Amino acid sequence: MKGKVKGRFFRLWFLILFAIICAIAPVAALATQTVSVDTSLLNIRSGPGTTFAKVGQATAGQQFTVLEEKEGWLKIQLSDSSTGWLIKDYVKPALLSSNPESPKDPALGELVINGTQVNVRSGPGTTFSKITSFPQGTKVTAIDLKNDWYQISWSTGQGWIASWLVEPAPEKEATDIPAEQGIQGEVVEDLPPGQPEGTDVQSLSWNWTKTGSGIKITVQGTQPLGYSEKILAGEPKILLEFAGALKDGSNTETIDESGITKIEAKAEKDCSALVVYLSEEIPYQTGLSPDGCALTINTAYSGDMTYSGPTGKTVVIDPGHGISQSGDGYDPGAIGAGGLHESDVVLDIGQKVGDLLTREGFNVILTRPGRENLTLEGRPQIANEACADVFVSIHCNASLNATLNGTTTYFYAPVGSSLEEQRAVRQRLAAAVQSRLLEGLGRKDLGVREENYAVLRYTTVPSILVETAFISNSEEEVLLSDEQFRNQVAVSIVNGLKDFFSETNG
Template sequence: MSKKFFLLLFSIILIFGTFLPQGKGIASSGTITISSEMVNVRSGPGLSYPLVLTAKRGEKYSIVKETGDWIEIKLSLDQTGWVVNWLVTKDNETNPGQAAASTGKNIAKANTDQLRIRSGPGADFPIVGFLNEGQEVSILDQNENWYKITSAFGEGWVIREFLDVLTVKSPSISSNNLKAGTVTADTINVREEPSASSSVIGKLTNGTNVTIISKQNSWLQISFSSLKGWVKAEFIETKAETSKDSPKNSTTGNYGTVTAESLSVRSGSSLNAAIIGSVLKGQRFAILEENNNWAKVEYESGSFGWVSGWYLEKTAQAPAKRSTKESTVTILHNGTNIRKQAKAQSNVVALANEGDTFTVKSIVNDWYEIELKNGGSGYVAGWIVSSNGSNAQIQKSGAESYLKNKTIVIDPGHGGGDNGTTGANGTLEKELTLRTAKLLYSKLSAAGANVYLTRSSDSFITLPSRVYAATANDADAFVSLHYDSSLDRSARGMTGYYYYNYQKGLADSLYTSTIAQTNLGGRGVRFGDFHVIRENSQKAALIELGYLSNPQEELTLNSGAFQENAASGLYDGLARYFKNN
């Protein structure tokens, strides 16, 4: 009996062995490491596929297979996802003679003319330059809707749809690229990674000379004695920057008049150079030197610095005065609202399309009064048109000035085993709150704020830990993001919550700005007994950004347009709050 049993068992094993996978066509063929700050992992090889999760820098995943520019990675025992190959580094790929630690930069080309480059990822950020169709740039970072790029003008952000990704270039690191630098701050932290949340591995004091190894976004990798790590670029002065700042008696023969309300003066001809002063709209300077789109001026007696040439009206002599009637504005977007009064809440009296031109009658704050084709007049926001003639281009008031150096903790609700609510069509609240939080994080970071996320991945964080993030960092504002649900599937709209009276101002500002930006229905600002605001000693608010239980509103909340507008609204709300407090 036992002999027959073993023969039967052996036969079964042979049969099953015949049908087991023999090749490695879809098996793991190595691993990848996420090399960008945050990378979207999608359910298929394309941007149109749903978002599965967001991976962060340094995370490693096994490769399943590759299709074109996309890599399928293993997320868990029974789940896979797809990432674009230029945002990851293959751990099993090394080229002969190339350092294993070298990383590549993705190269892209503008697919439209006069593509606006902004100082941050959002339409509210100032324009710092333009790209012409076909012009190539390097991609430094990305979020859902924007690419951070660098080219001859410096660094900036552009809308993703207007760049075509080309190839990956991996420059080798040579000793010829090393530069000397000097610490300019009293004390700076040296961190393990190029991130403000990374571990501090040492400190350097003012005047310390260091060797600059490489640069990544606004961080420098430096070495000093046996210490090697990352520091903020604004606190290091290079010899090249110092030489650029030496006064020159000669001029270019041109003059420049400042057209922005306030324009930063920098130590070098780059957005990465330290801000050393500012000049105001209407001030006029002799241009001493020009480099790309930057102009060197004597902004104070004996003090020299660089300003962006995009905000200078250049002339060979003093500009002659012209009446406003000689000036016109051109509409930049289809469906632009022309309003009865110079404010966003005023009634719309007409609509205009891209390319329409109107004569300027007067300027009221940040609005142009224009002459309509029917002989009447109306007002258009100055930052959504281009100005032609003697009037300076109006820029939307710089929210960055109110956010710079503020400490803000963003709390994406739920996470890990806590899904939050589930939408009518299956949307998980925990995924949507993180998506919104990361877009807001990008905008606030670009404005110079110190930003912390209570979670940056699909992880469970206790309520006391979320509150501790606010107190430990002495936050100027704590913003908890959520999406709502109700048994009544017709319920819709946004709600703001506070617990203490001193939190109401923040909740009001966030709610009002986000409602205005998204045009979503509003349910008001009210008292809410939620742990993260009740137990919080900092200025804190909780925002429910809409109802996932409403099938129609769920589709809106999932759209890229809503996510961008919601993040912009929250950003503006924080800026407005700090401006008034």
Template sequence: MLHHKILKVLLAFVVVVVYVSSEPMLVIKAEQTAIINTSVLNVREGPGLSYALVSQVKQDEKYTILEKKNDWVKLELSSGKTGWVASWLIKEESTNSTPPATQTGSSSTIVSTVDGLRLRNGPGTGFQVIGSLNNGNEAEFLENRENWSKVSYKGQIGWVASEYIKTKSATNDPNPKPTTNKTGKITASVLNVRGEPNLQGRIVGKLLEGASVKIVAERENWIEISFGSSTAWIHRDFVTTSSSSETPETPEPTPLPQKPVNEGKTGIVTASSLNVRDSGSLSGKVIGSLKQGDQVTIEEEVNNWSKITLSNGSKGWIASWYLEVKADNSTPPPTTEESSVKILYNGTNIRTGPATTHPVAARANEGDTFTIIKTEGDWYKITLPDNKIGYVAGWIVSVDGVGVIVERPGVNQYLKGKTIVVDPGHGGNDSGAVGATGTFEKEITLRTARIVFDKLSATGANVILTRNSDSYISLRSRVSISHYRNADAFISIHYDSTADRSARGITSYYYKNIDIPLASSIQAEMIRNTGFKNRQHRLGNFQVIRENRNPSALLELGFLSNPTEEYTVNTNSFQENVSNGIFYGLAQYFKGR
């Protein structure tokens, strides 16, 4: 009996120890920081939209995360106060974590395996050609999307077909070996000297025609020169080089003006339609538009972008190369970094004026190049042989140099400026359906969403992914993102599954009447582009479309439970085709609005 009592006491003690030890230990973790990922974000008293506002925070500001609850995080504000913000509108970083090892001496480089490889402004053959690579030309590899690779070439970011490139590991020596006994003489009247070897590089000075320079190194179309007490870069096209035993004097930097030369002047818009952005780059958000002939006052000019004031009083940025600045005798001589066009098609018409109604002055073949004089609307005024003048449509040529790239509107005009939320289904601990051979729905939905994101972004649409990694986002949060962004369209991407392994095809679901045109347009284009069985667009009671105030559609892009269809949807060609279907379906939807 005594033994039984002792045993009970020991057992109780073990239970207490196990219970205590199961409590979480106090572990010092790396401090989590929230980076605000929207222009202005409301801070609330509690974790929900029903709580009162206590403050607002702005994009890129950083705050320490104190607590997390559902889809909300508690922040420590700079005023010493605390408040809650929606987790889907921030980015998190660990401030005390060990930084990743820095990669030294290597970067990913691609090499074109063909002549005339077209560089496009989006991942697809329907996107504008903005340049080309010949066999052996190298470019910096940025990322891959199915059959397309995003690269940086001659200062331009664009996409090339992956089948026509090969990769190599390129060693980037930060201190290239000097070229011995080599000098150069400037041939342009005024030449920009840049801090980096690309057309987006910061201008650090200027050189005048005839100036001699000492060449330090050469890299593709750029030459590194001694400049002041350091080095800088100039474009190869505007310098003649020679070997010499004499060392020229190192040119001192020409002081740059403290104010841009065009500040305070009036500019006239030369493009048929010109986006106004919230920052001075092509990645800036579109906040307005101007039309050809509009006049603007230039407040500031930075790196070929002009800051202007819109009619509603807000500030914005436009590309300076779409502006014709009114003449002023005090203006210094223009920089003569010439640009040229390369003809993309045999038999291209060169006309006497900037429209198809003008007579044909000449015909050109693929590969012919001409110097650009100026841009008039969607046409380039060019120099022909014997110093004659001609005009060529901007959308059938590629541009080499600093000239503006003209785009033919096409379907892009219907998507530009639209706010589209793309929702990759499932994520994190919610894997979604699992295919017959093991495909996780959460992985393939993100794969599809990313290429749709790239295609839409290339048109100037404002695209938001509800998730861009393997993370769990609640259904309520996905709807909240649509409402917060005031989406013009919300697209939720899924893949289907059922016990019937022979089931196949694509289905689009709607819930509200305003959803029907969106679902039907996308369904029609997906079937046209993929050839899959058409399961039609139909009513579906799904939370992300049922609770969504904005036009919404939920797409089921094939059956993972069907082994044949599972294999097909995992191919690059299907991903390209179905993303094209979603892209063109959205364009058709907005065209009809």
């Protein structure tokens, strides 16, 4: 009898153990599953459904470890140890290493810049200060990876760069020649800091011209430029260091206008520097030509913003998003791959616009901050009740196509509607601001367009909506995170408004 009881006891424990193994096995398999994003841009949410808040966005090819599956949604592990949810329909299984218990270390080593002009920062995020910037094709060495940012090193320093703006350097063909030797056994000299590999010697020239809002400086190279950019404390000045020799050697040119006192060119054997001396700290924006061979520095000087139009005009500035459409929650707007929130960017730009306009004698009303329960329809109502002269809504553009980039300004006054009588003035307002944005930012011109946006439809005063740049584009997200770029956006919008009022009342 005891033997039978003992046998039943072991059989019972065996069945319990087998049931536990069967229950754990699927979970264990799911815990080690890795998926890859299979669309251009995919929202990451706080819970398994579209009603949950967005906590980030993932780009094509990004891989995540799956922790749980629920109702067609996958709970994933994020790089900062937090979790989020992706819809299952837009991911695919990722290739796993042969030993899943020993995950492969992040791919460090030699990387190549794949953005047109990429900022290098002092820490792993867009909130850290900019150290320098490198053009497309520059090779750097990754020594660490943190929160989707690589810590990199180059011949003259170290910094951090967004992982989505670089790619692994192509593997070199096998060779018996040591890496540090040339064909004849000669030691291969290091390339100047930040200079892409090439057989031609870099030769540089520069010039400057006056613009409607400041000074434009152009540095032209015979091949893609490698350069670093610094703002020096004390006596305000911009220092630009280049790989390559100046064709005309060292020289100094006195400017004494638009906030610039002089420009000094310093030539050395393999590198050059351009020092722009400022009478005060002024906003400026750098940009590379499509081939990377020309760098432009556009400054914006408030002292040059001569305004002959009427003062005392009322302008309502509407930094988009920040408050949900129903007025009862937070709306971050679009979120860039690097985690930048549209609502934060446009609030900063809107406040800068307001400060500049106030100094020029305008009456400025900001729709936020300060209004916790502001609805979408309530934004234009502020302008209507104030009998404002113009209403300007400021946004960042976004698209599932991460390659889209550029600047757009919208108006709305369809023929046959109650707004038709404002059609010409609204279109003229949009054109004035768009023109100044193109001049100041140097981004792709996506034109003046007409669209039935609520903030334009419900305003009874002339109104426009500005899409400054694409936060979904990796290069423009970096620009939108940059203080100088935001300053330039603000100055450009103000200049456009002043052009409009001067023309309207001229």
